[in-house]
Amino acid sequence: MKEEKKSIALFTDCLCFESFFSAGLLKAIGSDWYFTSESKIFFPFRKILSNSLSISFKRLDYTSYSNTLFGKSTLYETIQEETKATIRELLASDIYSGEIKDFSDDHRLNREKANHFLTVHYFPYVYRFIEIKNMLIHLESKNSKIILLNSPITAFTSNIENLNIGNYRMIFSNFFGIKNREHYFYDYTHVMKPYFRSRRIFYLKEILKTISLITYSVSFRGSKGNKKEQNCLGIEMLQRKINPKGTNDLFFVDNEQLQDSDCCIIEESIYTSYYKKDSYDVINSRDFSRLKFFNYKALIGQRREGQINKEYQTYFLLKIINFSSFFKKILCFSLYLLYSSPNKRLNSFLLEKFEFDSYIWSEIYKKFNISVVWTMLDGGYQQVSKSQAIERNDGVYCGSHWSNYPMILVFNYKPYDIMFSWSEHFENLFLSEFSHSEFHHIGYTSSDYFEYHKATAAKLRDEYPGKLIITFNDNIFHNDIAISESHYDDFYSLAIRAIEENEDIVVFIKPKRVSLFHEKIESFKKLQVYLDSGKARLFSPENERSKITPAELAMASDLVIGLGTSTTTLESFISGTPAINLDLCKFPNNEFCVKGMNKVVFDDSNKIIDLINEFQTTTKESMHKRQEEYYKILDPFLDRKSGYRVAKKLKNILNRKSNLDTLQS
The missing domain is CATH 3.40.50.2000 (Glycogen Phosphorylase B;)
Incomplete structure (x- = not known):
């Protein structure tokens, strides 16, 4: 008796005409399909195929990862941990490691920080692959194949053993819209937006974003108590408002350990251009130095409201950075639009962007004598660019965290030179992801109010x-x-x-x-x-x-x-x-x-x-x-004095003659 041939299970990141026909017509109509996203123009075709040829199509939208046990942990934790490990393998592979090392050496960049910058950008591609792979294992699908969009990690995934992986090029489906899953955080947030975007479109947007820097200016007002050449602590303002009666970025400045004249408040239009008068009333009477990095629209608004007045000196950004460097970088970025294989060029483009972003901030920090930067920003590539920027000036990047993380995700990475963690528990969590030069335990950071x-x-x-x-x-x-x-x-x-x-x-x-x-x-x-x-x-x-x-x-x-x-x-x-x-x-x-x-x-x-x-x-x-x-595992002090400990240590860091020498000793 002839044994009935079992159908193959095809797992894809997007059900579309391109992925469907990439499997081959006979295999495509004789297989069970599992998919995360779907092309909007393929949807009617799917209905026809399902009804006329009885092809099984199943959207992978019915599993709660935190409810699903997967070995000794949950599917959620497994996917997150494996995503981090796979990104590390990707960056250490022969495909990228040599280029990262050479570029970092040539431009005197911190290689670990460069890897951190790249990690955020590679996350969407690696995460989707790991998610589908683990769903395949969870569903115990033996005879299966993964079909992924051709992406910057294709060369890496094609060499993975014991997995049948194919790729397709999306030619037109993305122009008609991609339908993502409901109730999946990563699908509809900014995290996965680059996934189906053309790399040339990404390059073009980054070029336009860089060109838009000609509309940016830096407004600065010095502290009355700060000598002109005295180094200061830059404090990034990130909360939606300045509110002493709630969580606020300045929780450590109201004690005798740190003088107002030691500090420079840094505002960026992306975070603080919507501050109301009540926020500014909190700090206008203080003797902080003030630095505002605003686009033209935000600058006009601040002048209209009197928040940037004659006490401020305003510089166009292109007067602070070298104009020829700016022009050369625009030309360098523009060449990436012409390459025939844009996916293969993403890594070098990102390294160029990392170097330029850090250069801009290093020039700003240098001009206004900021030698130490304090931030509480969660994740994002901007954070590591600034960390590299202050290192270029032999300064240090410091910060803590607002949240009790049960595990560290990619977007919780903290590229601090000096990490102010709540406790040893968090030190161990963060140290597994980034090798901070110093750790200081300070306790919970939002108890001052x-x-x-x-x-x-x-x-x-x-x-x-x-x-x-x-x-x-x-x-x-x-x-x-x-x-x-x-x-x-x-x-x-x-x-x-x-x-x-x-x-x-x-x-x-x-x-x-x-x-x-x-x-x-x-x-x-x-x-x-x-x-x-x-x-x-x-x-x-x-x-x-x-x-x-x-x-x-x-x-x-x-x-x-x-x-x-x-x-x-x-x-x-x-x-x-x-x-x-x-x-x-x-x-x-x-x-x-x-x-x-x-x-x-x-x-x-x-x-x-x-x-x-x-x-x-x-x-x-x-x-x-x-x-x-x-x-006490989370906060060994439980005394509401984290602000005092932060201020005391930051003052000590400011007084060091050479921050990096001290860190490396």
């Missing part, structure tokens, strides 16, 4: 005498991140259950994204009833600039519960309130998650209900004391 909210928190607490107040801080969810929709549902089911099982409980709800909560509340009819009756209370201001802080709600509460391994739970604990994490995406490699399991981290709602019931026989203070050893 607690004092402003004690009175309002006490007033809120007094509104509920005799009640046990539990604050629920939720999170956003997607199928491809650490929080899934089912986690979100379980979180609010826990809130409903807590109210049902104890008549003395009042629940405060603080959504991370208010619009998402309002979308989901329709599926929680009971919770809506409790909101209407006052047993639950929603804190969701219409104006994002006036939102209530986590610490304020925590100080008014008896217990705080966060969804995921949450930064807000640590902040709540430091404010004096017991706090726990409902973490259903287990992180077996995270010290805090492992040691704190069933103490401050829970993966079982029943155990949280048991803990809530303990409040009948214990006090808020005793429960807080019981949790202390676990939160």
Whole structure:
């Protein structure tokens, strides 16, 4: 009897005419297709093929990565870790390593920082490949083939053993639009946008962006207490507003360790051109030096509002950087539009861009005597360009982090020369991704504003005498991140259950994204009833600039519960309130998650209900004391003095005669 031939499974990053016919007509119509994205003009054709030839097409949009166990961890953690490892292999391969080394040596660049810059740009291509590969393994598809868009990593993936990988060129489908998956964070955010974009279009956009620098200017006002040749600390302003009563970029400047004249506030139009008067009122009375790197539109707006006045000197950017270098770089970039194989030229283009971006900032830092830069920017290639820039001037790049990361993702990389981590726990996490020259432990960085909210928190607490107040801080969810929709549902089911099982409980709800909560509340009819009756209370201001802080709600509460391994739970604990994490995406490699399991981290709602019931026989203070050893993993100090430690160390760094000599010794 003749054995029936099994159909092959084809996994592709985009179901389109080009990928479909690249498999060969007979194989294409005789296979099962799995795809992430789809060409909009292929969609009607898919319907015809499915109905007339019974071809199976399955969009890979039904799996929650954080809900799916994959070996000892989840599919989410596996994809993220393997993506990082594969990018490292790519950059160390014979395809790129020689070029990176030669370019870095020729231009006296830090090779590790160059690799970091390249990592962000290669991420979309590597991530999509690793995602599809692991979905193939998860679905236990034996007779299968991966069909990927021809990309800058094609030469690398084609040499991978034990995988059947084919490629296709997208000729016209992308001009008619690509439909991405819903509920997948990476699909619809800026992270994956370059994936289907023509490399020539990318080159053209970067060239136009570079040409637009002719519209940029730098406005500078020196500190009255700063001598002309005195080096200073540049502080990047990144938050949406300057607010001493909330998380703010200047959390470390209000103490005797650091003088105003030591500091230069750096504003860029991309971050701060929308500052309102209330933000500027906070710093206008201070004696900081001020540097504003603005495009022409932002400059005009600032002059109209009086924020750039006669005290400022304004320079066109092309007067600070060498005009001939600028012109030569434009010509250099333009040549990439003419190459016949633009994918193969991406690496050299990115290296040229990295060198030029860092050159621009090194000239700005040099002109205004900035020898140390402090930033809290999360990820992005701009960060590493500035890190390279200050190194070119023999200065150092410093910073910390706002968040409690359960694991380090590519876009959490910190290319700091000197890393101010909260604790040894985070030092170990970050050190695995970038070899910082120095580490200093400072504790949690967003606790300086607690004092402003004690009175309002006490007033809120007094509104509920005799009640046990539990604050629920939720999170956003997607199928491809650490929080899934089912986690979100379980979180609010826990809130409903807590109210049902104890008549003395009042629940405060603080959504991370208010619009998402309002979308989901329709599926929680009971919770809506409790909101209407006052047993639950929603804190969701219409104006994002006036939102209530986590610490304020925590100080008014008896217990705080966060969804995921949450930064807000640590902040709540430091404010004096017991706090726990409902973490259903287990992180077996995270010290805090492992040691704190069933103490401050829970993966079982029943155990949280048991803990809530303990409040009948214990006090808020005793429960807080019981949790202390676990939160000390994240912040060994728990004293709200991170700003003091940062300021003291930065002053010490400023006083060094040679920053790099000290770092390398």
